[in-house]
Amino acid sequence: MDVVLVLLAVSLILFFGFFAEFIFRKISIPDVLFLIILGFVLGPHVLDIVHPDSLITIAPVFTTFTLLFLLFDGAFNINLASLIREFSQSFVLTLFNFFVSTIIVTGIMLVIGMWIEGITFLIALLTGLILGGVSSSFAIPVLKGMRVGEKLYSLLTLESALTDVFCIVFSLTVLEIMRLGAFGIQGTLIQISSLFAVAGLVGLIGGVVWIILVLRVFKEHNYMIAIAYLLLIYVLTEFLNGNGAIAALFFGLILKNSKQLSSIIHGITTTKEREKKKALKGELGVSITTPSEQFFYHQISFFLKTFFFVYIGVLIDLSDWKALAIGGVLSLVIMLSRMGSLVLTTKMEPHNRSVVNSVFARGLAAAAVAHLALEAGIPIAGFLVKIVYVTITGTIILSSVRVFITKRMMPETVEEIKTKVKPKARAR
Numbered sequence: 001m002d003v004v005l006v007l008l009a010v011s012l013i014l015f016f017g018f019f020a021e022f023i024f025r026k027i028s029i030p031d032v033l034f035l036i037i038l039g040f041v042l043g044p045h046v047l048d049i050v051h052p053d054s055l056i057t058i059a060p061v062f063t064t065f066t067l068l069f070l071l072f073d074g075a076f077n078i079n080l081a082s083l084i085r086e087f088s089q090s091f092v093l094t095l096f097n098f099f100v101s102t103i104i105v106t107g108i109m110l111v112i113g114m115w116i117e118g119i120t121f122l123i124a125l126l127t128g129l130i131l132g133g134v135s136s137s138f139a140i141p142v143l144k145g146m147r148v149g150e151k152l153y154s155l156l157t158l159e160s161a162l163t164d165v166f167c168i169v170f171s172l173t174v175l176e177i178m179r180l181g182a183f184g185i186q187g188t189l190i191q192i193s194s195l196f197a198v199a200g201l202v203g204l205i206g207g208v209v210w211i212i213l214v215l216r217v218f219k220e221h222n223y224m225i226a227i228a229y230l231l232l233i234y235v236l237t238e239f240l241n242g243n244g245a246i247a248a249l250f251f252g253l254i255l256k257n258s259k260q261l262s263s264i265i266h267g268i269t270t271t272k273e274r275e276k277k278k279a280l281k282g283e284l285g286v287s288i289t290t291p292s293e294q295f296f297y298h299q300i301s302f303f304l305k306t307f308f309f310v311y312i313g314v315l316i317d318l319s320d321w322k323a324l325a326i327g328g329v330l331s332l333v334i335m336l337s338r339m340g341s342l343v344l345t346t347k348m349e350p351h352n353r354s355v356v357n358s359v360f361a362r363g364l365a366a367a368a369v370a371h372l373a374l375e376a377g378i379p380i381a382g383f384l385v386k387i388v389y390v391t392i393t394g395t396i397i398l399s400s401v402r403v404f405i406t407k408r409m410m411p412e413t414v415e416e417i418k419t420k421v422k423p424k425a426r427a428r
Contacts, residue, residue: 013038013306013307013310014303014306016034016035016038016306017031017035017302017305017306020032020034020035021141021302024141024145025145027404029400029404030138030141030142030361030396030399030400030403031141032137032138032305032309032361032363032396033393033396033397033400035305035306035309035310035313036309036310036312036313036316036392036393036396037313038310038313039309039310039311039312039313039314039315039316040313040314040316041313042310042313042314043313043314043315043316044314045316045317045318045319050314051314052314052315055311055314059311059371059375060375062307062308062311063368063371063372063375064245064372065304066304066308066364066368067168067245067365067368067369067372068230068234068244068245068248069230069248069297069300069301069304070137070164070168070301070304070364070365070368071164071165071168071245071246071248071249071252072230072248072249072251072252072297073252073297073298073300073301074136074161074164074165074249074252075161075249075250075251075252075253075255075256076252076255076256076289076294076297076298090154090155090158090159090162091162092344093155093159093341093344093345093356094158094159094162094163094166096340096341096344097134097159097163097337097338097340097341098132098133098163098166098167099132100337100340101128101131101132101133101334101337101338102125102128102129102131102132103128104128104333104334104337105127105128105131105132105330105333105334106124106125106127106128107124108329108330108333109123109124109127109128110124112326116322116383118379118380118383119380120379122174122177122178123378123379123380123384125174126171126174126175126178126373126378126384127384127387127388129166129167129170129171129174130167130171130366130369130370130373130388131330131334131362131366131388131391132163132166132167132170133160133162133163133164133166133167133362133365133366134156134159134160134163134359134360134361134362135160135164135361135362135363135364135365135366135392136157136160136161136163136164136363136364136365137301137305137363137364138160138359138361138362138363138396138399139156139157139159139160139359139361140157140160142359142399142403143156143157143355143359145407146355146403146406146407146410148352148355149352152348152352152355152356155356156355156356156359160359164364164365165249167365167366167369168245168246168365168368168369169196169246171369171372171373172243172245172246172369172372173196175372175373175376175378176195178376178378179376194241194242195241195242195243196242196243196246197242198237198240198241198242198243198247199237199242199243199244199245199246199247199250200246200247200250201242202233202236202237202240202242202247202250203233203237203246203247203248203249203250203251203253203254204250204254206229206233206236206247206250206251206254207250207251207253207254207255207258208254210226210229210251210254210255210288211254211255211258211262211288214288215286215288221289221290221293223293223296223297226293227300230248230251233247233248233251234247234248255288255289256289258286258287258288258289259286259287259288262286262288305364308364308367308368309363309364309367312367312389312392312393315385315386315389316386316389316390316393317386320383320386322383323383323386323387323390324390326387326390327386327387327388327389327390327391327393327394328390328394330387330391330394331390331391331394331395331397331398332394332398334360334362334391334395335360335395335398335399335402338356338357338360339357341356341357342357351406351409351410351411354406354409354410355406355410357402358399358402358403358405358406359399359403360395360398360399360402361392361395361396361398361399361400362388362391362392362395362396363392363396366388366391366392367388367389367392370384370385370388370389371385373385
């Protein structure tokens with residue numbers, strides 16, 4: 001009977017996730033907000049159908065897989081050609097928003113630490129880094145629903161994808177500093193450099209090997225084998241004392257940009273000048289992933305995202321007024337700090353600047369890293385997780401309101417004008 005109920009719950013949650021996504025496309029209220037609300041309703045504070053204690057056994061495996069697949073799938077949003085083309089504006093905007101948010105949140109947490117015991121500089125910094133980046137699981141669907149221009153879409157998609165990476169990489173770095181602090185600064189830096197160097201090397205070599213396997217051995221695209229290979233890369237990296245999640249990121253980057261990279265390699269190895277020119281334009285490469293394969297990975301991300309945000313809702317604790325107050329303050333501060341990007345967007349159209357300022361919600365990457373801090377046994381990690389979850393919910397609500405208002409004020413597109421004119425023409 002328990003198995004039947006679990007399967008029923010899985011089915012209903014997936015249906016709810018699909019319905020929430022449908023509602024989002026219609027009225028611009030992000031689906032992740034509905035998922036968090038569903039989790040809260042199912043949790044101990046309302047219906048008490050799902051209790052956090054019952055999820056303890058599967059939480060570490062689920063969180064780890066969600067994190068590594070988040071980075072792997074997120075890499076498919078980072079096109080190296082677009083990154084190079086939009087590098088100056090996108091990268092400056094990304095760094096500015098990420099570090100401004102991080103510094104402000106860190107400062108607020110340090111001030112709060114004067115009244116709440118246990119909030120050290122590293123805990124404050126970890127909180128700032130966890131909440132420093134815009135969520136790609138929020139930003140990308142929102143931007144698609146708003147039908148913004150290609151350049152603005154590329155700019156904000158790259159920002160969300162990169163800040164997800166920054167959030168995870170820098171937060172994991174601080175977690176490693178906490179774990180290795182006894183070795184001293186020099187020893188800690190060496191350990192961390194080794195950690196990420198091993199991850200990058202395994203991810204890159206793993207990507208190249210996979211390209212060779214697909215082109216020379218398999219000669220077809222097997223989606224499930226690719227996921228099995230991804231898990232193998234993670235396990236191998238962890239066995240070599242590297243960071244498996246970062247290796248997954250590098251592996252995804254190689255697959256996403258395989259056509260450009262293989263074309264460049266072909267250009268380096270060839271002696272024909274005509275082919276060298278074509279190779280530099282990316283015309284002689286082979287893409288190792290098909291659009292349907294990338295769609296399959298996005299569907300798995302949808303599955304993970306649906307259950308992870310429901311899981312966050314289950315864990316939200318309204319009884320801790322301190323976490324609620326701090327999370328509420330941080331949500332407002334993050335929204336206000338986003339307005340600092342006005343300095344860098346003076347050449348944009350007013351409605352495009354409004355779009356930039358509207359998209360600031362935190363999400364899956366922040367939640368996953370916060371949960372890793374809890375699993376690592378970091379001091380007051382339980383309190384930190386509560387703050388992060390409240391802040392994620394708060395920023396999603398505030399950003400949703402801003403997006404809703406901005407979308408209503410945006411000028412109509414050519415397609416929207418045509419759809420209004422056609423019915424009138426038929427009526428005449």
